[in-house]
Ligand code: HEC
Ligand code: HEC
């Protein structure tokens with residue numbers, strides 16, 4: 001009976017794989033050319049077309065009504081009151097379609113528009129349009145109307161890591177495996193860059209913009225699209241994680257004198273690392289280093305370049321050492337989130353929980369003020385927190401800036 005079940009399960013997997021032809025498409029580098037070029041991709045696509053339709057080509061495989069694994073967009077866009085379902089580290093692009101409205105306690109109307117929730121890649125068929133407010137990357141010059149999946153990811157996966165010192169090149173030893181899960185390069189074989197991210201010298205044909213920083217060295221766990229109530233999905237970010245974002249946001253590298261509020265790419269130091277490790281939640285500083293990690297406030301593990309070392313960190317719950325760093329992805333997600341400025345938690349309100357529960361438009365008479373909910377129901381708010389129960393936080397949890405600064 002058991003063998004039978006296993007056989008059926010195996011057959012099912014096989015059929016699904018054959019049916020969508022998707023299993024291991026890129027494998028760290030260029031997938032089958034006709035996956036994106038030619039007839040399979042639909043008559044409208046040619047490699048000569050500009051950014052807009054490019055994202056749609058990617059989304060044919062990377063969006064789904066019930067997204068799993070590598071699917072990074074819920075499509076069709078979920079209706080009002082229903083949250084996007086993908087819970088990857090990068091986040092679900094369907095947040096770009098979510099407009100949240102509410103009335104403040106004083107009656108004023110407030111809005112958190114979809115275009116504030118992510119990188120607005122142009123993909124009209126999915127309801128994603130270029131950002132109408134930020135017409136180029138803040139702190140940089142990348143034109144918003146050229147923003148697509150391949151602005152950041154090299155569709156041909158040419159960038160590769162060739163040794164344990166984290167050397168990245170765009171040609172050389174052949175790529176034989178994905179570089180995202182801890183496979184090591186050897187003397188003869190390279191691995192792809194983390195998440196096929198582009199590096200130095202890269203540009204798409206839609207713009208004259210050129211990258212100056214190589215992709216980060218990082219490792220994700222194999223299972224990375226999941227709720228985090230019973231455990232965090234830990235990406236181990238190594239060397240170059242902060243610098244990579246500067247490819248388009250160079251002006252934000254030096255926070256002093258810039259509009260941006262926070263340093264990035266700097267070591268936490270003794271005192272801040274200690275605070276992170278002791279901080280459990282508002283009012284509770286009884287934690288210790290071995291269990292301190294939360295993926296809502298990740299950090300860069302020093303300047304590690306060895307993917308095997310990074311892979312071992314993906315299963316650890318330990319907090320930072322003093323030479324670990326605060327980085328852009330400490331506070332932001334790479335794709336999209338439920339909050340303005342693509343932040344991992346709501347940085348605009350005082351509290352993240354109200355009397356032990358999440359705030360919500362459906363919980364105003366439980367003492368939750370409408371601003372705290374930011375136009376979301378309690379259920380939507382919980383998904384925005386990657387499906388964590390509110391019991392992970394203090395009864396009136398303050399901003400997670402406190403994980404490092406403990407000013408609550
Ligand atoms: C994951 C999708 C994808 C796959 C797989 C893919 N390509 Fe492309 N290719 C693109 C996109 C998107 C562009 C347009 C790039 C741009 O606008 O800068 C492109 C552009 C090109 C170009 C134009 C020159 C350039 O690099 O901009 C050539 C040639 C090309 N691809 C060849 C191939 C070959 C050969 C394969 C198979 C080995 C392949 N591609 C596989 C997405 C893909
Ligand atoms: C024919 C379906 C298909 C198309 C088209 C496609 N992908 Fe993928 N993609 C997959 C599958 C399947 C995976 C997971 C397995 C793998 O990595 O190959 C994946 C994985 C990825 C990953 C993670 C890879 C890793 O090793 O960490 C990235 C990043 C990605 N795709 C980006 C893109 C971009 C950008 C485009 C458009 C230029 C695109 N994909 C087009 C099917 C596709």
Ligand code: HEC
Pocket residue numbers: 055058059062070071072088089090091093119121147148149150151152153195197220235329334335
């Ligand atoms: C602004 C740059 C940027 C754009 C635009 C972008 N990505 Fe990503 N993507 C990233 C980064 C950075 C990561 C790694 C996130 C992490 O591990 O925290 C990532 C991760 C991924 C992953 C792994 C799963 C995850 O979400 O962590 C996939 C698959 C992927 N991207 C596909 C896409 C597709 C498809 C598009 C277009 C619809 C796209 N990306 C647009 C930067 C970008």
Ligand code: HEC
Pocket residue numbers: 137138242245246249252253259260261262263264326327328329330331332340341343347
């Ligand atoms: C400690 C948390 C934190 C870190 C680290 C951080 N940010 Fe931010 N960032 C924020 C917050 C919070 C906002 C929203 C500020 C506001 O709306 O007033 C923001 C806003 C932004 C904006 C929007 C600015 C605008 O003019 O609309 C960009 C772009 C940005 N950050 C990029 C980055 C990049 C790139 C890095 C790394 C070099 C980075 N951030 C590091 C917290 C952070």
Ligand code: HEC
Pocket residue numbers: 115116117118119120121130131134135136137138142143144147151152244245246247248249328329332333334340341342
């Ligand atoms: C290929 C260029 C490119 C890269 C690389 C890039 N960004 Fe952006 N980013 C943009 C553009 C263009 C905008 C403005 C358009 C938009 O917001 O959709 C933007 C906007 C933002 C915003 C403001 C969002 C809002 O609406 O308030 C934040 C925050 C941000 N980026 C963070 C990051 C972080 C963090 C990284 C690294 C993981 C990164 N960016 C990498 C091009 C880029």
Ligand code: HEC
Pocket residue numbers: 262263266267268269272297298299325326330331347399400401402403404405
């Ligand atoms: C991962 C840890 C971490 C998180 C989370 C964090 N910070 Fe920081 N913060 C730092 C570090 C490290 C410094 C630099 C300290 C130094 O150079 O002495 C810093 C410095 C600052 C400074 C002083 C900047 C200056 O000009 O010297 C302010 C203000 C600040 N953080 C506010 C915030 C706010 C607001 C948030 C939440 C949006 C936040 N921090 C989240 C680690 C963090």
